[in-house]
Structure formats: structure tokens, C-alpha cells
Amino acid sequence: MTYYHARTLETSFDDAVTRITAALARQGFGILTDIDVAATMKKKLGLDIAAYRILGACNPEMAAKALEIENKIGTMLPCNVIVRESGPRWVEIAAINPLASMSAVGNPRLDQVATRVDALLRAALDSA
Template identity: 70%
Template sequence: MTYYHARTIECAFDDAVERVTAALAAQGFGILTDIDVAATMKKKLGKDMAPYRILGACNPAMADRALALESRIGTMLPCNVILREVGPSRVEVAAIDPVASMGAIGNPQLADVAQSVADMLTKAVDAV
């Protein structure tokens, strides 16, 4: 079982970030965190790497449902979506599969929420 859904798009990295943010918004997600991994690696380790960002996406209605079913589900929130440059004007976009990550919890009610979120994240990635 894979733990993410991904696709590669052809555009500049900053344009990809804008497109992903818009596609997530169309599915009801806001961005709670935006981690520039490449900048952090440069600052902390002096290491150069290709652009790589982690967007922490949250759909408030889905988060509310999940929290009502599992009070500690916040350990798995928000849903991470990555963007990484894989070549000139080529960016991979990948989103976590909540079904895979939350399956370990073993709460069948949570499985329905996880599937709904997975469907929304897949639609967002595919729409980019």
C-alpha cells in the first residue's frame, strides 16, 4: 500500500505552490503551515538542495469530525502536501494518504473520515 498520491507537473516551482494552494482551497483546505525544507537545510546544515516545501493543509470540517472521533488525532494533523523540484520546470506534488496513515488507529468510524479526506486530497493533486 502506498502512503501518498502524487503527480509531476511542468511549471516553475513558485507557480506550482500557487496552483497547489488554489487546488487545495477548492477542496476546502487552508494552509496552516508552510515549511521551506531547502531553506532550512541551507540554514541549519549549510546544505544546498532543490526546492522542497511541505504545506500543512487543513479542512476544518473534516478536522472537527476526526477530533470528535479521536481526541489525539491531532498528532496526525494537518495533512502534509509536498512540492519538490525534480528537474527544470518539473515539480512533483504529493499528498499524504490519510487512509494509510490513520488505518493504524483501528477506529472504523475514523476510516470514513479518512477516506473522505483522501478523496479530497486526490482531487486537489489531480487538479493541479
């Protein structure tokens, strides 16, 4: 089982960010954090890397269910979604596979929540 799901789009970087943000919203996710990795690498290390952002997506309903089952699951939240420039006019979007990450917790009661979150994230990726 891979730890992420990914899709590559032929579009601009900014359009990909807009598309995945809207697709996540349609699945009940909001963006809690937006980290511009490329800007941070430039500022802190002087490195020039391709455009790369990490969006911290949260579906409050699913987060509440997970927290009811496992009160320290917040260490694994929010669900990270990356948008990464992979070539001229090509952008990869990838999301964590919650089934893989939650399996590390060892609480089988989380399986149902992880399965639902996985389906929501995949639907967002597919529709972006």
C-alpha cells in the same frame, strides 16, 4: 497501499505552489504551515538541496469530525502536502494518503472521514 499520492507537473516551482494551494482551497483546505525545507537545510546544515516545501493543509470540517471520533488524532494533523523540484521545469506535488496513515490508529470509525479526506486531497492533486 502507498502512504502518499503524487503528481508531476511541467511548470515552475512557484507556480506549482500557487496551483496546489488554490486547488486545496477549492476542496476546503487552508494552509496552516508552510515549511521551506531547502532554506532550513541551507541555514542549519549548509546544504544546498532542490526547492522543497511542506504545506500543512487543514480542512476544518473534516478535522472536526476526526477529532470527535478520536481526540488525539491531532497528532496526525494537518495533512502534509509537499512541493518538490524534481528537475528543470519539473515539480512533484505529493499528499499524504489519509487511509494509510489513519489505519495506524486502529479506529474503524475514522474510515469514513479518512475516505472523504483522501478523495478531497486526490481531487486537489488532480486539478493543480
